[in-house]
Amino acid sequence: MTDTLTINSEIALAQAQKQLAEQWRENKYLEVEIRRKAKQRTLTQNRALHLFCQWLADTLNEAGLDMRKTLREDVEVPWTQASVKEYLWRPIQKAMTDKHSTTEITTVEPTDIHAVLSRHLGEWLGITCPEWPKRDQEAA
Numbered sequence: 001m002t003d004t005l006t007i008n009s010e011i012a013l014a015q016a017q018k019q020l021a022e023q024w025r026e027n028k029y030l031e032v033e034i035r036r037k038a039k040q041r042t043l044t045q046n047r048a049l050h051l052f053c054q055w056l057a058d059t060l061n062e063a064g065l066d067m068r069k070t071l072r073e074d075v076e077v078p079w080t081q082a083s084v085k086e087y088l089w090r091p092i093q094k095a096m097t098d099k100h101s102t103t104e105i106t107t108v109e110p111t112d113i114h115a116v117l118s119r120h121l122g123e124w125l126g127i128t129c130p131e132w133p134k135r136d137q138e139a140a
Helices: 010-027 043-062 081-097 109-125
Strands: none
Touching: 043 081, 043 109, 081 109
16 A cells, blocks of 8 residues: 655644554554655745846846847847846756746745846846845835
């Protein structure tokens, strides 16, 4: 018989320990496989990512750094939330996590990606990257 235990809280941990102890006492033999899985980013983090991308687009545009001046010289295109996500955020995310979609990143990875992007833009363009949005912040 195979049981799968998901332990995602202190209560679930205590219940799993109790269940394992009961199974041990009953059978005197158990095989346990432990798989560690980082929690997928939350919907709140997804909204924060999109808000951050919009803020960064605004920051770059206000500094006169359109996509042509930032990425390539053949066409003048203002930054948008979508273009920041696609051309700035996603390449760093892919390099750091080997994940293409933002739906695949964990709850801790956005902070790490933001830090790298912020440092890069500061060193490369002298731009102060917007802070990561706080839970109660919304688009203006």
